[in-house]
Amino acid sequence: RAALSEIHRVLKPGGVLVFDTISRTLKSYALLWLISQELLQIMYEDAHDWKLFITPEEMTQLLDETGLTLEGGWTGMDFKDVQFGILRYIANGLTDKSVVFEGGFVEVPEDFSMIYAGAASKAHAR
Numbered sequence: 001r002a003a004l005s006e007i008h009r010v011l012k013p014g015g016v017l018v019f020d021t022i023s024r025t026l027k028s029y030a031l032l033w034l035i036s037q038e039l040l041q042i043m044y045e046d047a048h049d050w051k052l053f054i055t056p057e058e059m060t061q062l063l064d065e066t067g068l069t070l071e072g073g074w075t076g077m078d079f080k081d082v083q084f085g086i087l088r089y090i091a092n093g094l095t096d097k098s099v100v101f102e103g104g105f106v107e108v109p110e111d112f113s114m115i116y117a118g119a120a121s122k123a124h125a126r
Helices: 002-010 026-039 056-065 082-091
Strands: 016-022 068-079 105-107 115-122
Touching (some): 016 068, 026 082
Antiparallel strands (some): 016 115, 068 105, 068 115
16 A cells, blocks of 8 residues: 555556566465475465455455546556476476576466556646
């Protein structure tokens, strides 16, 4: 809330915030936090705090409460073939972390279970 309030404060009227964030789901817990961060240590320790992940519904409410308007809905994103990347990382002796995410991102418009992106605007001055 504090971050969105500050963004609203400094954003010019009519300005647009474009962002992506991680959804708080079992899938993100398992793949991003438990497996990638805690077990395999692919990410820095404490890179993510799953309790701070936010669902699209919660984000919509926070945007509304801070005076920002969601423009055009959400777009879902996921890591392409991340499960295979994790297996390659393990098979290679846990030596090359880059193989986990080498597939990059893929857009999955209706699936917000991992990562989702959106744009929000601040109302024009009257």
